[in-house]
Amino acid sequence: MPAPPPAVVAENVSKVFFSRTGDPVWALEDISLTLEPGSFTCIVGPSGCGKSTFLRILGGLEERTSGEVTMGDAGHAIPTAFVFQEHGVFPWMTVLDNVAFGLRMASVGRREREDTARDWLARVRLSDFAGSYPHQLSGGMRQRVAIARAFATGSPVLLMDEPLGALDAQTRMLMQEELISLWEAERKTVLMVTHDIDESIVLGDRVIVMSARPGRLREDIAVPFPRPRSVDIERSGEFGELRARIWELLRDDAQRGEDAA
Numbered sequence: 001m002p003a004p005p006p007a008v009v010a011e012n013v014s015k016v017f018f019s020r021t022g023d024p025v026w027a028l029e030d031i032s033l034t035l036e037p038g039s040f041t042c043i044v045g046p047s048g049c050g051k052s053t054f055l056r057i058l059g060g061l062e063e064r065t066s067g068e069v070t071m072g073d074a075g076h077a078i079p080t081a082f083v084f085q086e087h088g089v090f091p092w093m094t095v096l097d098n099v100a101f102g103l104r105m106a107s108v109g110r111r112e113r114e115d116t117a118r119d120w121l122a123r124v125r126l127s128d129f130a131g132s133y134p135h136q137l138s139g140g141m142r143q144r145v146a147i148a149r150a151f152a153t154g155s156p157v158l159l160m161d162e163p164l165g166a167l168d169a170q171t172r173m174l175m176q177e178e179l180i181s182l183w184e185a186e187r188k189t190v191l192m193v194t195h196d197i198d199e200s201i202v203l204g205d206r207v208i209v210m211s212a213r214p215g216r217l218r219e220d221i222a223v224p225f226p227r228p229r230s231v232d233i234e235r236s237g238e239f240g241e242l243r244a245r246i247w248e249l250l251r252d253d254a255q256r257g258e259d260a261a
């Protein structure tokens, strides 16, 4: 059987922004990345290296300056699902409407989108809050709504920009486990940005390390831990070595950034 086509291919993607004074800001330079269907890939990198910009370009929310992006399922009716870095849910919509929102955008009928949204609310244990508004939820619950919405769209590709970034350490670990089990059941292609090295190793099949100014791909690291996984792998020596290696790459980069400044 021939291998299925990749879910996402980015080739030499670059992005230049222009500041108010007209000076160019190189946000991304020559990023090439291929994601296999059903894989979970994490991106780490210093603040401002272009992680969000890259995700936004893949999701069609931002124009690229040059390069090519191919989403495997070209012509797919459902837009790529996105979980934003912050403000991921609409405060004026109920929890149910938030989760159903992506389906509404894809013109799915009311009945079907509400049924799907209710299923997803059950899976993230928020059935009792279907009629609540986001301000009535905790931060962790709001992120579960955002994640449920992304899964509920039916999009084969999920782009997540620090979906757990605003959570306290304990809630974050619980949410990592939830995300692992949702993904293991669904096998969507996930590309997720995180600031947290441990999180990138716990969740990812691969960890992409980006460098600063302009953002480039520094290293593409395969994570050796078998699945199903739990956060317990963090206690192993192999985990510690991987963490040290990624930290070394990031620290090295921060240092060079400061030397150049």
Ligand SMILES: Nc1ncnc2c1ncn2[C@@H]1O[C@H](COP(=O)(O)OP(=O)(O)OP(=O)(O)O)[C@@H](O)[C@H]1O
Binding pocket: 017, 018, 019, 025, 026, 027, 045, 046, 047, 048, 049, 050, 051, 052, 053, 054, 085
């Ligand atoms: N709309 C914009 N106009 C001008 N410059 C921008 C714009 N969006 C981003 N930039 C610049 O592009 C660079 C990359 O920004 P981006 O938000 O992608 O970084 P990031 O890696 O996601 O950072 P963080 O980890 O802090 O979220 C930064 O230097 C930023 O100032």
Ligand SMILES: [Mg+2]
Binding pocket: 051, 052, 053, 085, 161
């Ligand atoms: Mg960002």
